[in-house]
Amino acid sequence: MELLYRNENRLVVYNIKNLLESKGIPSELRNEFASNGAVEAPQIFVELWVDKNQIESCREILESIESKNLKDWICSQCGERNGGAFELCWNCQNENG
Ligand SMILES: [Zn+2]
Numbered sequence: 001m002e003l004l005y006r007n008e009n010r011l012v013v014y015n016i017k018n019l020l021e022s023k024g025i026p027s028e029l030r031n032e033f034a035s036n037g038a039v040e041a042p043q044i045f046v047e048l049w050v051d052k053n054q055i056e057s058c059r060e061i062l063e064s065i066e067s068k069n070l071k072d073w074i075c076s077q078c079g080e081r082n083g084g085a086f087e088l089c090w091n092c093q094n095e096n097g
Helices: 010-022 052-068
Strands: 002-007 027-030 046-050
Touching: 002 010, 002 052, 010 027, 010 046, 010 052, 046 052
Parallel strands: none
Antiparallel strands: 002 046, 027 046
16 A cells, blocks of 8 residues: 555545545545544644555546646535535535535
């Protein structure tokens, strides 16, 4: 397994995981429930790991998302900003538009 992507917002990582799954690529979340027990926990980055054999195609998928340069959109339901590649709001799962 190799680290493909990480983000402090686990919902963004979930969205990418779903995107990969829709293309038939299995992936694994790590640090999802990590905690060091401290009162003021540092930022925990949720990580998305994929099989070493698939990391190149996964990177291409991520790059194609970024190169599309899709406009961010604002969720009409909760007002959160979402990346243009995502069809569902990361926060409330509302559909784009
Ligand atoms: Zn929303």
